[in-house]
Amino acid sequence: MIAFLLRRLGQSLLLLLIVSVIGFAILHLxxxxxxxxxxxxxxxxxxxxxxxxxxxxxxxxLPVQYVEWLWRMLTGDWGxxxxxxxxxxxxxxxxxxxxxxxxxxxxxxxxxxxxWVGILGAIRRYSLFxxxxxxxxxxxxxxxxxxxxxxxxxxxxxGLGWLPAGNRYTMGDGSFLNQVHHLIGPCIVLAxxxxxxWSRYMRSSMLEVVNQDYIRTARAKxxxxxxxxxxxxxxxxxxxMITITGLHVPTLLxxxxxxxxxxxxxxxxxxxxxxxxxxxxxxxxxxxxxxxVLVLLGSLLADLLYGVADPRISRSGR
Amino acid sequence: MSGVxxxxxxxxxxxxxPGFWNSPGLRRFRRHRLAVFGAAxxxxxxxxxxxGPWLLPYTDTFIDIRNRFAPPFSGPHVLGTDPLGRxxxxxxxxxxxxxxxxxxSAMAIAMAIGIVVGMVAGFYEGALGxxxxxxxxxxxxxxxxxxxxxxxxxxxxxxPSIILLIAMTSWMEVARVVEAQIRSLKxxxxxxxxxxxxxxxxxxxxxxxxxxxxxxxxxxxxxxVAHAILAESYISFLGFGIQPPTPSWxxxxxxxxxxxxxxxxxxxxxxxxxxxxxxxxxxIGDGLRDALDPRMDGQ
Numbered sequence: 001m002i003a004f005l006l007r008r009l010g011q012s013l014l015l016l017l018i019v020s021v022i023g024f025a026i027l028h029l030x031x032x033x034x035x036x037x038x039x040x041x042x043x044x045x046x047x048x049x050x051x052x053x054x055x056x057x058x059x060x061x062l063p064v065q066y067v068e069w070l071w072r073m074l075t076g077d078w079g080x081x082x083x084x085x086x087x088x089x090x091x092x093x094x095x096x097x098x099x100x101x102x103x104x105x106x107x108x109x110x111x112x113x114x115x116w117v118g119i120l121g122a123i124r125r126y127s128l129f130x131x132x133x134x135x136x137x138x139x140x141x142x143x144x145x146x147x148x149x150x151x152x153x154x155x156x157x158x159g160l161g162w163l164p165a166g167n168r169y170t171m172g173d174g175s176f177l178n179q180v181h182h183l184i185g186p187c188i189v190l191a192x193x194x195x196x197x198w199s200r201y202m203r204s205s206m207l208e209v210v211n212q213d214y215i216r217t218a219r220a221k222x223x224x225x226x227x228x229x230x231x232x233x234x235x236x237x238x239x240x241m242i243t244i245t246g247l248h249v250p251t252l253l254x255x256x257x258x259x260x261x262x263x264x265x266x267x268x269x270x271x272x273x274x275x276x277x278x279x280x281x282x283x284x285x286x287x288x289x290x291x292x293v294l295v296l297l298g299s300l301l302a303d304l305l306y307g308v309a310d311p312r313i314s315r316s317g318r
Numbered sequence: 319m320s321g322v323x324x325x326x327x328x329x330x331x332x333x334x335x336p337g338f339w340n341s342p343g344l345r346r347f348r349r350h351r352l353a354v355f356g357a358a359x360x361x362x363x364x365x366x367x368x369x370g371p372w373l374l375p376y377t378d379t380f381i382d383i384r385n386r387f388a389p390p391f392s393g394p395h396v397l398g399t400d401p402l403g404r405x406x407x408x409x410x411x412x413x414x415x416x417x418x419x420x421x422x423s424a425m426a427i428a429m430a431i432g433i434v435v436g437m438v439a440g441f442y443e444g445a446l447g448x449x450x451x452x453x454x455x456x457x458x459x460x461x462x463x464x465x466x467x468x469x470x471x472x473x474x475x476x477x478p479s480i481i482l483l484i485a486m487t488s489w490m491e492v493a494r495v496v497e498a499q500i501r502s503l504k505x506x507x508x509x510x511x512x513x514x515x516x517x518x519x520x521x522x523x524x525x526x527x528x529x530x531x532x533x534x535x536x537x538x539x540x541x542x543v544a545h546a547i548l549a550e551s552y553i554s555f556l557g558f559g560i561q562p563p564t565p566s567w568x569x570x571x572x573x574x575x576x577x578x579x580x581x582x583x584x585x586x587x588x589x590x591x592x593x594x595x596x597x598x599x600x601x602i603g604d605g606l607r608d609a610l611d612p613r614m615d616g617q
Contacts, residue, residue, distance in 0.1 A: 018456035026469060135352065138604065142596035144548060144568075146555050147589030150575060154586075158579050254463035258552060262575070272464060273556060276471040288468050292459040 099267035110194030118202025149262035246302020353605020367414035427485035432492025440500030544599035
């Protein structure tokens with residue numbers, strides 16, 4: 001178990017190093033590079049630009065810049081935002097809560113609905129419900145998230161007036177109920193894709209388990225069908241879902257960015273979009289690296305939890 | 319060194335090939351009703367976008383200033399007009415040309431990159447293969463929209479640059495698929511035979527291994543078109559993709575949110591077009607997966 005853990009940790013660190021090189025390359029090898037924001041202003045002479053490059057250390061060889069940048073990232077100094085001179089890490093932290101709230105609630109919603117749809121589909125395989133669920137999942141995966149958001153706003157905010165059209169709470173009303181009310185719309189929108197993914201994997205995972213010997217044994221013992229499904233089958237069918245949830249983090253983050261934009265939700269995705277409009281490179285870079293770390297953590301956690309939940313994994317030494 | 323004599327002596331003993339329409343793969347595909355629906359929809363959409371603009375009384379840039387915000391099915395403009403009084407159907411079809419072209423071209427480039435990287439990584443394994451695949455893993459750590467937006471901010475947006483951008487961020491899955499295929503195929507007898515004939519590595523990869531990996535590649539290509547159309551719509555909607563006045567399905571939605579109360583059709587029509595196209599490609603991909611996988615026969 002320890003060896004498995006260490007190996008997996010080592011792999012993640014190596015991957016993180018490659019990720020940092022790619023992230024650094026994207027921003028520094030592009031035409032203009034980090035200086036283009038200043039050059040775009042138009043009122044700066046070449047001498048001014050040279051002086052800024054000197055100050056920010058942009059005139060040194062790239063490998064030197066990379067090592068220095070990496071060191072500062074590791075020691076928690078992620079630079080200052082060009083826009084308001086706040087520390088990048090501080091800005092990200094202040095937007096992270098809203099994004100995590102959205103991601104966690106929508107994941108929960110997707111788990112509950114997706115699991116039920118998947119289980120029912122597996123039990124009544126090839127039934128009308130199963131076919132509709134299959135087609136529905138396929139369409140859900142094809143709908144652009146922002147468009148689904150607009151439809152939800154049009155129906156529930158403009159048409160029925162049930163839900164607010166955006167923001168995290170009403171100005172001057174920070175009550176819990178008010179926040180929940182604002183969360184419903186974006187939560188549903190973000191949950192759409194995850195629900196589709198969950199229902200598909202749950203269905204196939206359930207079908208795999210249902211054909212196992214121990215299920216047949218339980219049936220032969222005369223255990224009620226309901227108990228077989230919910231106690232024996234579901235527990236084991238849920239195991240692979242740990243991995244799915246971990247690997248779903250990048251999709252969830254991308255979805256969150258779009259959902260936050262449509263619902264003016266003050267999270268990390270919107271911050272990223274705003275920072276790109278302002279060419280605020282330290283923040284763009286910071287969020288890009290931060291999301292990559294989240295993705296890595298997601299898959300690492302999924303692997304470790306799966307190893308704990310299913311002892312066969314760590315022993316077979318993947 | 320040519321393999322021609324071997325194949326020509328073997329030919330007469332082969333059973334007559336079934337016709338195209340009766341081939342087992344196509345039969346399985348036709349049985350997949352959703353895939354057939356998807357294929358028909360894509361053919362229809364493509365034809366409509368190519369031919370349609372010539373048949374309409376309005377061009378996509380004609381401004382009918384007295385008919386601004388005309389709702390669909392209410393007057394001379396079948397799908398209504400936008401805030402400038404431009405015909406939405408005409409714009410939808412012109413936008414479809416761009417969006418479908420972006421989808422297909424980005425897919426072609428992404429497939430080229432993914433196939434080469436996957437093939438080399440799978441064939442040589444070892445340090446080179448490991449390095450390439452770790453690079454693939456690292457690229458996949460960036461959530462796709464974050465990566466697309468970060469790079470799009472650095473380039474000047476145009477149709478070719480957006481195509482390249484989408485291709486650069488969507489080849490990794492293909493590389494994984496191809497790598498796994500090549501790695502398992504190269505241990506098979508026919509590949510070993512090619513090695514014993516003294517065939518060059520490049521010849522073995524391109525002439526022997528790649529054709530045998532074509533089924534999953536075709537499936538990946540179809541799903542990749544769906545992904546590319548969706549990616550284009552996302553970045554264009556967010557304002558970093560195809561720039562007006564060039565219409566695309568994504569940027570038609572760009573300003574639609576401001577008119578959601580007064581003119582909801584501005585948002586609903588292009589979004590429906592995107593959903594229809596992407597769903598169709600996903601259905602085709604699903605059908606192809608069943609059709610090209612012989613193990614599924616008889617189920």
